[in-house]
Amino acid sequence: MSAAPSSAGQLPGGPSLPQERRLVTAVPGPKSQELQARKLAAVAAGVGTTLPVYITRAGGGVVEDVDGNSLIDFGAGIAVTNVGNSAKAVVERAAAQLAAFTHTCFMVTPYEGYVAVAEQLNELTPGDHEKRSALFNSGAEAVENAVKIARAYTKRTAVVVFDHGYHGRTNLTMGMTAKNMPYKHGFGPFAPEVYRVPVAYPYRWLTGAENAAADAAAQAIDMINKQIGAENVAAIVIEPILGEGGFIEPAKGFLPAIVEFAKANGIVFVADEIQTGFCRTGQWFACEDEGIVPDLITTAKGIAGGLPLAAVTGRAEIMDAAHAGGLGGTYGGNPVACAAALGSIETMKELDLNAKAQAIGATMLPRLRAMQEKFDIIGDVRGRGAMIAVELVKPGSKDPNPEATAALAKACHAEGLLVLTAGTYGNVLRFLPPLVMPEHLLAEGLDILETAFAGL
Incomplete structure (x- = not known):
């Protein structure tokens, strides 16, 4: 079999694994x-x-x-191992925590790691307003909890999502996801009060990429007003770059127009940064590209170097709207995952x-x-x-x-x-x-x- 010349290609604090392509059998062997x-x-x-x-x-x-x-x-576990699969700080912090204790449930007896991750997220996410964070296990959980929080805050029920969007595999997030196969087919009925509107997909916009932002924003806003009523919408949820839909970067100007509409109508704007977050797009978060400061931001994937962790971070007054005990989960913010996240963030900054x-x-x-x-x-x-x-x-x-x-x-x-x-x-x-x-x-x-x- 063919193989590239050997090259260790070591990275600061990185793996001992030789950094080379090597084929000794057919793939798979x-x-x-x-x-x-x-x-x-x-x-x-x-x-x-x-x-x-x-x-x-x-x-x-x-x-x-x-x-x-x-x-x-070229996959990084679907944008998870941004810092690599065995980053030194991730391994060392997670191993130390594993030796100390694996679980207590933060809702029973808390621990510092959860608080430290929340502090980091509050600092790193866009905006200088007062923030709060809550930790979960997966991206779908984060999205679902963002909707819960938005509904608690607004006392409204409707959720607006976009063509080509992907938000998860739970019942609610399947309903929020645009693509049928393989994510939704045969699994309905889905949660109600989810509405889908157009997104500015430059390559496929019928009147040309140059018209996509203005046309798509106008169509989306018109549909919300006519079919739902802005006063009934709790949250607008969108990926700043639509991931599973095909890495669609909405035409410039589209997202700011949607944010402006949400703000004018008391709607919580949620940036789903589960695939785009943590340096993946060359910024900590993709929404920073157009200066967008979301009300809530959902994160997962790249947060913890491969360990399961997710979060919702946002404006304190919105995050605090849910009653005590209304947010959480047995494993949410697991101490080993939190330790890994602190090591992952440390690595992102250091390198x-x-x-x-x-x-x-x-x-x-x-x-x-x-x-x-x-x-x-x-x-x-x-x-x-x-x-x-x-x-x-x-x-x-x-x-x-x-x-x-x-x-x-x-x-x-x-x-x-x-x-x-x-x-x-x-x-x-x-x-x-x-x-x-x-x-x-x-x-x-x-x-x-x-x-x-x-x-x-």
């Missing part, structure tokens, strides 16, 4: 195939797998499987991962745009920082091309590059490398991708 057979016999069929290679070690920009293959990681994300974008976007000039199936290249995507179409049109997307992902996987797909139409390749990825691996991954395009 025989040991992974054996484990996959066990998975199929033991795990529910509804739990899918993008690439059935079974991992034994991971760190920096690679994952190593049971067969000894080392793959370049200036916002700058690193910007550098990744500065490398990836020109290479991908050059590929767009060569390969007519690339309809759009978009993204910010280390949250980048290409949308694939049938040549000569904007018709989605999910078949080519799947084939490209498969070709990349076979060559030791882990990539993910996304998009409402299943036609987007999304790239989410760990922010600590060495430059040589980033370049090699792009070479593999270009070769895969050429081989279609």
Whole structure:
């Protein structure tokens, strides 16, 4: 099998795992195939797998499987391991907490780690107003609790979401999610009082990208006023860059218009930063790009270096609207996860991962745009920082091309590059490398991708 030249590529405080692509078997190899057979016999069929290679070690920009293959990681566990899979501060803090105690339930006997994470979130999220935070287990939990808090504060019930949005897999968040398959199909009925309006999708806006912001905002506001009544809306919830929908960056001006409408009508504006947060877009939070200060912000994924943790952070008067005991959960703000989050945030600051994300974008976007000039199936290249995507179409049109997307992902996987797909139409390749990825691996991954395009 082919392999890149060995290069340790060590990072400050980083992994001892060699930072190299190494293929010693086919992907997946025989040991992974054996484990996959066990998975199929033991795990529910509804739990899918993008690439059935079974991992034994991971760190920096690679994952190593049971067969000894080392793959370049352009997925970061879906934007989770922004600081890498084994960042020193995360490992050390989590290990120390694990040795001290694993759980008491913060609602029973609290501990400092939860408070310290809340303090960090209150400081890092946009706005200099007084804030509060509450910790949970997953992004879907965070979104669901943001809705609860907004309803408690406004005494209203309606929730407005957007085309192409994704918010989770619980009953309420499935209802808030736009895409049917695989997230919603067969799982209804869903929670009521959820309403969907257009989003400014520049590439696919019928009257042109230059009109997307104004037209989409006007349509969304008109629909809210006519079909719901602004006075009935508790919350407007949107991802500043729509993740599972295909890394759609709304046209500039759209989000500020929606924020202005929400503010004028007493509606809580919620920024869902679960995939975009924690340096992923080259800023701590993607909503900062247009100077947006949300009333509430939901976070998860990149917060704790791979341990399960999520949060809602927002204006103190809104966060405090829920009655005592109304927010929480047995595992919410688990002490080991909190320790990992403090180590993750420490690493982001120490290594200036916002700058690193910007550098990744500065490398990836020109290479991908050059590929767009060569390969007519690339309809759009978009993204910010280390949250980048290409949308694939049938040549000569904007018709989605999910078949080519799947084939490209498969070709990349076979060559030791882990990539993910996304998009409402299943036609987007999304790239989410760990922010600590060495430059040589980033370049090699792009070479593999270009070769895969050429081989279609």
